[in-house]
Amino acid sequence: MVAVAIQMNENAAGHTRVAMVMDTIRQRVAGRSLTPGAKLPSVRALAGTLKVSISTVVDAYERLVAEGAILSRPGSGFYVANQAAPFALAEVGPKLDRAIDPFWVSRQSLEAGDADLKPGCGWLPPSWLPEEGVRRALRTLSRAGGSALTDYGSPLGLPLLRQLIARRMAERGIEASPDQVMLTESGTQAIDLLCRFLLEPGDTVLVDDPCYFNFHALLRAHRAKIIGVPYTPSGPDIEAFARTVAEHRPRLYITNSGIHNPTGATLSPVVAHRILKLADQFDLTIIEDDIFADLEHTAAPRLAAFDGLDRVIHIGSFSKTLSASARCGFVAAKPQWIDGLTDLKIATSFGGGRMTAELVLNVLGDGGYRKHLEVVRHRLSVAMREVSAKLKNLGVTPWLEPQAGMFLWCQLPDGVDAANVARAALEKRIVMAPGNAFSLSQSATSFMRFNVSQTLDPRIFEVLREVLAGRAN
């Protein structure tokens, strides 16, 4: 098992081959898989990888040299110029040209207009979120003391919210004092701070294959070496996991254990226990990203619950069930780590978002929130059944029937490339989530992640039927 660079897809419609090669390089630079000063792949190697002729690559490299984006060192090869600038340019342009890279789903989903359909996005529609609770909390906040409205928060973040988070974690069997909880601006920022705290450039990090695409993007920003382990319906393939940690000695493993993104799978207690034994044996730290926790009907095993926050760091946020507009996440970790993490948080974002923490506290403290969660879980179950049935009708087969959550990880009919389906759907203003955006090994070519709460519009199935009938491949 080796780290596999995320491959750019070769078939970007309407591009000449030369432009495609140029874009591939620009994207790798923008995504930092090629950093300034780094040597580019040899002409021959890239031609092989991208299945184009050598002269196409030569032509593309020469144009990039002319643009100042790369340098030619005769006798040595081509190198990324030290100015990061010229590369980002390539990112500006028609969205349809974006490669299926770790940013594909996030950019398309976040940039989509209100009229666009987003079965590929990773969150609930606004109408499924506790809008009234948020309105009430805003009105309450408008009457709060002045410092809540205008002053910086304390370094760890709002004490009452940290207490509440500790209590909520205890309900899932994870024991932590409020002083072990540090608020962040989001779950993503929590992982980012942990990577800064724990990783050196070049350190190896283990992820699930498939996993949440943004783990790839984030780890690349930290210059980590990423290794994937195949995911099974009960957690990572534990034999592959054991071999990989023994061989590569990763510093970190990042995973979702409650409801796995993108598969919707649930970690089994047996696998959880074996992961923790291996973590002990090979001195591995685990980040357990638990942002879907509130969508579970019954709590799945948590690594942090078994481990007691020794090797496991637990993170969460409220973006998926309360509001993604009010940014607020948290880290729960062993006491010795909290102060260093706090310094890093101050250095890189100064005071936390006190106002959004006050807002989240208000909504969580409101009796309506638990009721809201029950309704959302029920709606998700109903949508899961409905969407699953409709997809099966089109020959699109769920990999498993998830116990909870919004994700349905599906295999397309034989021979169909999900990236092509996603591009065809995007022309009809439907944002989909093709499998390889989640897969480090690029082995999920024929998979697609559906968010059942965003897949209820009949137009999605019409377009999918059309595209599949055209056998986009």
Add this chain to the structure above:
Amino acid sequence: MVAVAIQMNENAAGHTRVAMVMDTIRQRVAGRSLTPGAKLPSVRALAGTLKVSISTVVDAYERLVAEGAILSRPGSGFYVANQAAPFALAEVGPKLDRAIDPFWVSRQSLEAGDADLKPGCGWLPPSWLPEEGVRRALRTLSRAGGSALTDYGSPLGLPLLRQLIARRMAERGIEASPDQVMLTESGTQAIDLLCRFLLEPGDTVLVDDPCYFNFHALLRAHRAKIIGVPYTPSGPDIEAFARTVAEHRPRLYITNSGIHNPTGATLSPVVAHRILKLADQFDLTIIEDDIFADLEHTAAPRLAAFDGLDRVIHIGSFSKTLSASARCGFVAAKPQWIDGLTDLKIATSFGGGRMTAELVLNVLGDGGYRKHLEVVRHRLSVAMREVSAKLKNLGVTPWLEPQAGMFLWCQLPDGVDAANVARAALEKRIVMAPGNAFSLSQSATSFMRFNVSQTLDPRIFEVLREVLAGRAN
């Protein structure tokens, strides 16, 4: 001029010498000037630097080995253990023990209770901020459309706020289209993203000496080599600046040009022009941190206005004049950089804080905000005169009389060490900002930064008089 590691102060009261050496190492690890696996200074070198005996250092190193914090490799030396964990532990403890490092002022200020006085902190008291405007904006927001309350923001951030920011920049002579403006969670996050985008570990970055202490903390988190250039009342010492860029070829220069932190100085047009010429000559990128802009009576020269966002990146936030509780900042940069920055923002913090952007837009759009700024500027002028006079009475001499802003950079009477004054004041629950927290060369031993808006309580002058009478040195 060479990069000088930030020295930990040797006189931490109540510490034995051995404990002091141990803390020095722990702080360097926590602050990442020593990273896991790095070799520690030799016993002899550290003894020389810290002016303690060799046996003191030997004793300290042995205890750190026993704790598992460092490893001894016989014949080779001492190395930081690969677990970052044991080090942060040292940070937990009485606040009085904190070294005067880049985190001193921020941690003490952010951790201070409501009853504590904070002449050293870097922001206005809540009662000086537009509380009523924020309350009105919260009520307006409570009636907004659902997606403003619960959905992610677009990748660049709220379009109307970006338009407004572009218009406000134009008033200061900086031309930028709204598409060149990307919202961030704070000014600090803006600089952090730019460092990720532009720097490789080991790159050299130029800062003013003195400068905002958090620039040091942030750059250390990026593993940059930091070099300081002395600051004069009209900007950086331009001869030193010229020599330094020629010798060290820094990748970046980070500065405040409007109102300089901590000195309150204003950049002169002549110096601005020379900086930009040198930047051109030596391919230097400049980050201009303009978060105090709204406190100016008349706009000082801006590097971004002269340069047109070519080599200069302009950043700002609303924490100093609108609310520090609602986090919202921005980057304005050349169009080619925006898309790469946006990808990095998504990778490391996903969607921006839409709700706080909506709130800021509301307050800025409210006619009351300009009126509020006029009042704040007037109050600051009055406070500046009053505090300056009272400090002079105590023999504390302003380095210059700032044209605007909240900061007064002052020299203490002969022979007095500001770190000792700050520690003595902290025992009386007064948070001060000793000069060396801002100085890379540690040459501001006898300076202190006062925030005039937070220095109006007579108790501050009583305590200062007492402490100075005791000749804390």
